[in-house]
Amino acid sequence: MTPLLQAENLTKRFVTRGPLGARAEFTAVDQVSFEVRLGETLAVVGESGSGKSTTARMIAKLMDPTEGSLHFDGEDVTRAKGAALARFRGDVQVVFQDPFSSLNPRHTVERILMAPLVYQGIAPDGSRRAHAKELMERVGLNPDHSLRYPAQFSGGQAQRIGIARALAVNPRLVICDEAVSALDVSVQAQVIELLRRLQRESGFSYVFIAHDLAVVRQIAQRVAVMSKGRIVELGETAQVFGEPRDAYTRTLLAAIPRIDPEWDRRRKERS
Amino acid sequence: MSDLLVVEDLTVTFPTTRGPVEVVKGVSFTVGRDETVGIVGESGSGKSMTSLAIMGLLPKGARTRGSVRLDGTELLGRPERELRRLRGDQLSMIFQDPLSSLNPYYTVGLQIEEMYRAHRDKSRRNARQVAVEALAQVGLPEPERRVDHYPHQFSGGQRQRVMIAMALVCGPKLLIADEPTTALDVTVQAQILRLLADLRRESGTGMVFITHDLAVISSIATRVLVLRRGEQVEYGTAEQVFAEPRHDYTRMLLDSIPRIDDEVSA
Numbered sequence: 003m004t005p006l007l008q009a010e011n012l013t014k015r016f017v018t019r020g021p022l023g024a025r026a027e028f029t030a031v032d033q034v035s036f037e038v039r040l041g042e043t044l045a046v047v048g049e050s051g052s053g054k055s056t057t058a059r060m061i062a063k064l065m066d067p068t069e070g071s072l073h074f075d076g077e078d079v080t081r082a083k084g085a086a087l088a089r090f091r092g093d094v095q096v097v098f099q100d101p102f103s104s105l106n107p108r109h110t111v112e113r114i115l116m117a118p119l120v121y122q123g124i125a126p127d128g129s130r131r132a133h134a135k136e137l138m139e140r141v142g143l144n145p146d147h148s149l150r151y152p153a154q155f156s157g158g159q160a161q162r163i164g165i166a167r168a169l170a171v172n173p174r175l176v177i178c179d180e181a182v183s184a185l186d187v188s189v190q191a192q193v194i195e196l197l198r199r200l201q202r203e204s205g206f207s208y209v210f211i212a213h214d215l216a217v218v219r220q221i222a223q224r225v226a227v228m229s230k231g232r233i234v235e236l237g238e239t240a241q242v243f244g245e246p247r248d249a250y251t252r253t254l255l256a257a258i259p260r261i262d263p264e265w266d267r268r269r270k271e272r273s
Numbered sequence: 274m275s276d277l278l279v280v281e282d283l284t285v286t287f288p289t290t291r292g293p294v295e296v297v298k299g300v301s302f303t304v305g306r307d308e309t310v311g312i313v314g315e316s317g318s319g320k321s322m323t324s325l326a327i328m329g330l331l332p333k334g335a336r337t338r339g340s341v342r343l344d345g346t347e348l349l350g351r352p353e354r355e356l357r358r359l360r361g362d363q364l365s366m367i368f369q370d371p372l373s374s375l376n377p378y379y380t381v382g383l384q385i386e387e388m389y390r391a392h393r394d395k396s397r398r399n400a401r402q403v404a405v406e407a408l409a410q411v412g413l414p415e416p417e418r419r420v421d422h423y424p425h426q427f428s429g430g431q432r433q434r435v436m437i438a439m440a441l442v443c444g445p446k447l448l449i450a451d452e453p454t455t456a457l458d459v460t461v462q463a464q465i466l467r468l469l470a471d472l473r474r475e476s477g478t479g480m481v482f483i484t485h486d487l488a489v490i491s492s493i494a495t496r497v498l499v500l501r502r503g504e505q506v507e508y509g510t511a512e513q514v515f516a517e518p519r520h521d522y523t524r525m526l527l528d529s530i531p532r533i534d535d536e537v538s539a
Contacts, residue, residue: 049458049459049460049461050429050458157316186315186316186485187315187485187487187526187529187530188315188525188526188529190529191528191529191530191531194531213458213459214531215459215533216530216531216532216533217531219531219533219535220531243533243534253460254459254460255533256463257459257460257462257463258459258488258533259462259463259466259486259488259489259491259492260488260491260492260532260533260534261487261488261491261515261527261530261532262491262512262515262516263534264516265491265512265515265516266515266516266527266532268516268517269515269516269517269518269524269527272517273524
């Protein structure tokens, strides 16, 4: 079966200028290849500077690769422009880390949620208001609040608006770039549950970019571990976490602070 | 021996256009000598306001009630001049973002020296040696060379080491660490946590460690205080709070965090 998205040898080099104006090249992403299968969640994890966010931007076509190719649903979209790019944007949506900076503060929720449809030139089934309310219900927001502004929502609710906006065009792939990183743990757990439910209901795929491996374990079927611009390990979640093959993956896993499992066991026994 | 820090019924109030708002509501805890107490809470819990109140660094307009005693000396209501003499000397603080707490125009050596000369020995020659030793103590390689570098020449983890060196150079009795590893990568976080635990043990400094991360708290604190919307919901030994939480909110928090070692059904 054709994978939904296929990245082959994606490379991104940035040109920098040194102190004396000397040209220097910096390779942020170096020959990265992976595929995203239909309906799966692929996590891309790594520390700062690993290239995970640059990879996310390239597969979302928010940034062109220096080298390599990107196929979506069998079609080469590496240099897609115009109608082909618009079609791609209808299939691939992004949820960003900071909901407030990615939502226009002067627009109502209804207008924010309808913007992707306007861009696509699609008329919603029924009225805009009804469609916006339906989207709000799907992500667990009160549909009566569709004429409110982003500032009137909490951080977790604002992230739900960002998720609803991504769903407005019925995408086939949703790229979550650190989408739950800025949330408090209790809110984070709810948003993760929401993301899982939406996928069960709609069957789209996720690329889940994150630095928090415990969160990734909750949501991904496969994991790609990035370090210094390269994928050092890619495999089933259970394998990568249970029997990591790469030395860097092992270092990363060992560094995660853990609550004493004995304490956890006693707590669960009591409740 | 008496406790190092005694916080009793600490209340912090901010004036707003709709009247005063209490952001810390009657918090009480103690820090023994040679102990790390963790304060944990979500955003808006009042954990940072509690630490700023102890340091006397609350924003203008904030009002405090209750008592904060360091080694028997009351800190609340002290004039700013006296507090300034105590800060850096008797009690120090490190923050989440070391870059914003370091002066970009001075070498890190000068900034550590300044701290030492303000509270201890005024002589310049001695201070430089102290700065080099302080950088060596926090595990920075080549301290003799690095002492002349500027903050931007260090990585995030190294900058936090510089901040720790500066905070500890006068040998304070108490160190307040407010989310010191939150902005760091997980491998760097592990190194900084180990460093803080080692230094604390060697120097016998008491520590208040503030974080939103329960797993981090469990690895470093002997006692834990859980705050929610300014209220103290739980206070006990780490083992007690994690294994036998008494409050529903603590249980909810502990249930919410994903465990890295848990198998998850898809």
